[in-house]
Amino acid sequence: MRPTLRQLEYIVAVAETGRIGVAADRLNVSQPSLSAQLAEVEADLGTTLFLRGRGGAKPTPVGEEVVRRARMILHEMEDLRAVARGGGIFQGRLRLGVLPSIGPYLLPGVVRRLHAEHPDLRLVIREESTHDLEEGLRSGRLDMIISTPEDHMGARAMPLFTEALWAAFALDHPQAEGAALALEVLENETLLTLGRKHRLSHIVEGLALRAGGRVSDEYEGTSLDAIRLMAASGAGVAVLPSVYAATEVQRGTNVGLRRLDHPEAHREIALMEPMRAEPTRGAAVLAEILQAEAAVILAE
Structure with a gap:
């Protein structure tokens, strides 16, 4: 044939x-x-x-x-071989896409555990924007992704965790210290966020509209570190997700962090794969490992 x-x-x-x-x-x-x-x-x-x-x-x-269909066929063949070996994804190669606002902070601990417990897994990680992750999953270029499920409606989603959002202020800003922050406090503030290919930017735009603030049109960050540094310089208020904010607290931050107290100041994170008749063997185990690592980070 x-x-x-x-x-x-x-x-x-x-x-x-x-x-x-x-x-x-x-x-x-x-x-x-x-x-x-x-x-x-x-x-x-x-x-x-x-x-x-x-x-x-x-x-x-x-x-x-x-090419798209060829990738799907080759992936199915990898699955067939893995099933025959009895290990699912842990006996082959997994091309995992992840948001850059999550990957560097969540995955190091996950990768260490995977290498220790599943040494036959060949993990290939790609950090990409929400838009590019959708293209990668749809085309077969990526096997699974870690992203915001509302942006991948045709995929099978395994919920991982919910991230609250935090406001990061320059240390000399009057709101740099305190408990949870009401959204209204951001009235007239300039909010800093990632570029428009990222779901986070759309969430921040919605929060700015409700608060009476504005999203900066002079600077769009390519990483959370970049917008944090801009906030530290006094260029605006960076909006940061919990996993990143938690790692910043650990290493000693140069901004004041306050959790936003508003029902829409959060984002859902899920592990997703293309919709098939059955979930990929081992996907649920991977989701549990990701959930456990996120719980450790968010509890610190």
Whole structure:
């Protein structure tokens, strides 16, 4: 039956590298052999999958859909092998996408535990925006993601935890110290947040509207560290999620942190995978490990 699984691997490798020579090196085959296999697949399917030129190999619209489906088929084959070995995701490779506002703070402890308890797991982590995580899950580029479930309505979601949001003030700001902060206190304040590809930015925009504040249009952070440093300089008030805020308290922060006391000042975090007939074997165990690590961080 054609295309073969090996030919599907060729197709995906060319799509991911954008160059036939680089893909051939990755797959440990000669470039002429890979080119011949691609031509054979295109002849069998009766369509052109890639436009070749001096700039490399770019999938055609049909090619993009074939690449997406090829990834799904290869992932299912990985699942089949893992099930046969009895270990589910813990016996193979897992391409895990995660929000950059969560990954560096939640995953170090999770990765240590996974390496200790499941040494056969090959974990590949990608930090990406909400928008890019959705594309990765939908295209098959990512197997699972850790993100905000409302942005991935077609996925199977396993709830992990709820994060409260915190306001970070410069240390000389009059609101830098105190208990939970009423949202109204942010009236006329400039709020700092991540770029618009991130769900957090939309939550902050909603909070700014309710508080009578504004979201800065002069600076969009690419990381939570960046907007915290801007807040420390007095450029505005950074809105930070709990897992990050907890790690800041641990290492000694240069901002004053106060939890926002409002029903909408939070975000839900879940582990998600494409909707299939059955959940991936081992996904529930991974969710439990993530939940346990988050509980430790948020309790500190």
